[in-house]
Amino acid sequence: MKVFVLGGDGFCGWPCAVNLADAGHDVVIIDNLSRRKIDIDLEVESLTPIATIGDRLKAWHQVGGRAMRFVHLDIAHEYTRLLDLLRDERPAAVVHFAEQRAAPYSMKSSATKRYTVDNNVNGTHNLLAAIVESGLDIHIVHLGTMGVYGYGSHRGATIPEGYLTVEVPQPDGSRFTEKILHPASPGSVYHMTKTLDQLLFLYYNKNDQIRITDLHQGIVWGTNTDLTEKDPRLTNRFDYDGDYGTVLNRFLMQAAIGYPLTVHGTGGQTRAFIHIRDSVRCVQLALENPPEAGEKVKIFNQMTESHQVGELARKVSALTGAEINYLPNPRNEAVENDLIVDNRCFIELGLKPTTLDDGLLAEVVDVARRWADRCDRSRIPCVSAWTNKQAEAIHSVPVA
Ligand SMILES: NC(=O)c1ccc[n+]([C@@H]2O[C@H](COP(=O)([O-])OP(=O)(O)OC[C@H]3O[C@@H](n4cnc5c(N)ncnc54)[C@H](O)[C@@H]3O)[C@@H](O)[C@H]2O)c1
Numbered sequence: 285m286k287v288f289v290l291g292g293d294g295f296c297g298w299p300c301a302v303n304l305a306d307a308g309h310d311v312v313i314i315d316n317l318s319r320r321k322i323d324i325d326l327e328v329e330s331l332t333p334i335a336t337i338g339d340r341l342k343a344w345h346q347v348g349g350r351a352m353r354f355v356h357l358d359i360a361h362e363y364t365r366l367l368d369l370l371r372d373e374r375p376a377a378v379v380h381f382a383e384q385r386a387a388p389y390s391m392k393s394s395a396t397k398r399y400t401v402d403n404n405v406n407g408t409h410n411l412l413a414a415i416v417e418s419g420l421d422i423h424i425v426h427l428g429t430m431g432v433y434g435y436g437s438h439r440g441a442t443i444p445e446g447y448l449t450v451e452v453p454q455p456d457g458s459r460f461t462e463k464i465l466h467p468a469s470p471g472s473v474y475h476m477t478k479t480l481d482q483l484l485f486l487y488y489n490k491n492d493q494i495r496i497t498d499l500h501q502g503i504v505w506g507t508n509t510d511l512t513e514k515d516p517r518l519t520n521r522f523d524y525d526g527d528y529g530t531v532l533n534r535f536l537m538q539a540a541i542g543y544p545l546t547v548h549g550t551g552g553q554t555r556a557f558i559h560i561r562d563s564v565r566c567v568q569l570a571l572e573n574p575p576e577a578g579e580k581v582k583i584f585n586q587m588t589e590s591h592q593v594g595e596l597a598r599k600v601s602a603l604t605g606a607e608i609n610y611l612p613n614p615r616n617e618a619v620e621n622d623l624i625v626d627n628r629c630f631i632e633l634g635l636k637p638t639t640l641d642d643g644l645l646a647e648v649v650d651v652a653r654r655w656a657d658r659c660d661r662s663r664i665p666c667v668s669a670w671t672n673k674q675a676e677a678i679h680s681v682p683v684a
Contacts, residue, residue: 286310286373287571290359290411291381293337294319295521296427296504296563300379302511302518303564304571305350312373313337315382316358318403322389328528328663330521331537331655332507343517360407367414370422377423377571378415382407383477387431388614388668389527390474397473404477405484412488423495423574425567426485429478430502430556430587434469435621442624446498446583471617472670482581489581497570501563502556502587505532506644507651509561520560522651524659526666532557532596534664536645539604540652541659548666549613551594552620556587559638569633584629588637592620596640603645612677616670 292301292313305311317337323329335343337354345351357365359382383404384390390400408426415422433443447463454460465486468479481498488494512518523529524537535545558566566586575582597608631637638644652659669675 285376286312288312288314288369288373288375288378289381290314290378290407291383292354293317293340294381294385295523296501296560297379297381298340299509299512299520299560300381300564300567301352302344302349303509303568304379305344305352306511307568308350311350311352312375313352313354314357314359314369315354316356318358318384322528326525326527326663328525328660329658331524331652331658332519332522333655333658334519334521335517339517343515347514347518349511359410360403363410363414366410367417370414370418370420374420375422377425377574378411379567379571380408380411380424380426383427385474386528387472387474388666390477391472391670392527392668400473401477404474405480408481408484412484412494415494416488416492421495421577423497423571424485425497425570426481426499427567428481428498428500429475430500430585430625431471431475432468432479432482432500433466435471435553435555435623436469436618438622438624440622440624442626443585444626445585445629446500446581471615485581493578495575495577495579497575497582497584499566499570499584499586502558502585503530503532504558504560504563505530505536506560506648507533509564522655524652525663527668529664531555531593533648535597535600535606536648537652537659538664539600539606540649541656541661542606543661543664544607544609545597545600546664546666547594547597547608547610548615549610549617550619551592551597551610553593553617554590554621554623555593556585556590556623556625557640558587559644562588562635562638566630566635569630569635573633582629585625585627586630587625587627588635589639590623590625591640599640600645603642604649611681612674614666614669614674614678616674
């Protein structure tokens with residue numbers, strides 16, 4: 285099928301695009317390359333050297349991959365070009381990765397808060413409005429986040445896949461049950477944009493019957509897939525800095541370069557995780573199992589396991605001998621939380637979860653070691669604080 289991959293030059297989008305092309309789909313990557321521009325602004329680079337999008341596409345073709353095309357387009361601000369592209373190409377589906385995805389970056393300043401809201405909410409809304417205006421029946425597969433449910437206490441309850449069944453008391457004492465969107469509890473401006481995306485989907489699905497699958501993804505770890513390992517020019521990005529680096533990949537690269545593992549707070553925060561290979565596979569499964577016409581938004585929890593941050597640090601330390609450094613937390617969040625997650629939808633579709641085994645952890649450490657000389661240690665600390673209170677705490681600690 286013809287598929288648009290919005291944000292297909294990014295960390296999750298690039299391996300997903302090559303996987304879909306490999307599976308025989310006709311892939312068009314759409315990206316405004318804003319992520320590369322943010323690296324320039326932050327004066328940091330992916331730990332792994334990444335080729336330009338042109339060289340990536342050339343390399344993919346040279347290793348025998350089904351050709352993909354690239355369109356440089358900003359979905360948040362070039363509405364007419366997006367609409368024309370949909371009308372000309374008539375894709376069967378759009379996979380939507382094209383958002384500003386770092387919570388710390390979204391909390392850096394009022395400028396980055398406003399950029400994140402403007403980019404993410406406008407981008408998603410432009411896509412929905414353009415699909416309606418095109419009159420085409422296009423399935424949207426969107427990358428959301430587990431963070432929409434919030435990381436407070438769920439009092440031991442299992443987080444369902446998007447919808448919660450609630451009992452509503454009536455004045456006469458009777459009750460009726462209803463399935464509602466799970467209450468949103470965003471923990472950053474970035475997460476807030478994802479909860480707004482959910483409402484946009486609910487509305488356009490109800491009003492215009494757009495078929496949508498929203499994937500509430502956990503934190504992605506790992507770097508490459510079998511396909512991106514086929515040529516150095518296909519290598520995926522590896523973010524390690526305090527704004528874009530995600531917790532497990534950061535621990536693994538810190539261990540690789542002999543930098544004490546940065547646990548913020550007590551380490552009692554529990555988060556959901558998924559390996560990049562499973563992320564890629566889930567997107568394909570979602571794409572190939574679309575909702576029926578008229579079906580409400582499908583929501584899948586795209587994660588394979590939950591772990592406490594401190595427990596992960598101890599695991600990486602046991603594997604590599606790295607020291608652990610407990611630092612003030614830049615985030616305004618619960619010291620500790622529980623996270624029990626229902627992820628049956630993907631398991632029933634055939635996902636065989638990749639779990640956190642030592643071999644895969646060691647593989648990421650190896651990648652990080654290979655590129656250790658590209659690391660700028662001054663970019664490792666998390667400097668974006670949620671409020672002034674957290675800012676004071678993190679700035680009171682001398683930089684390692
Ligand atoms: N990486 C993770 O751990 C993780 C976890 C949960 C959810 N997600 C979600 O998955 C999606 C992809 O994340 P990622 O890690 O690949 O991020 P990324 O920043 O590496 O990739 C996003 C891509 O989208 C592009 N983009 C951003 N705004 C755009 C716009 N207006 N028009 C066109 N292109 C635009 C960027 O240039 C970039 O190539 C995001 O929506 C993110 O919220 C990621």
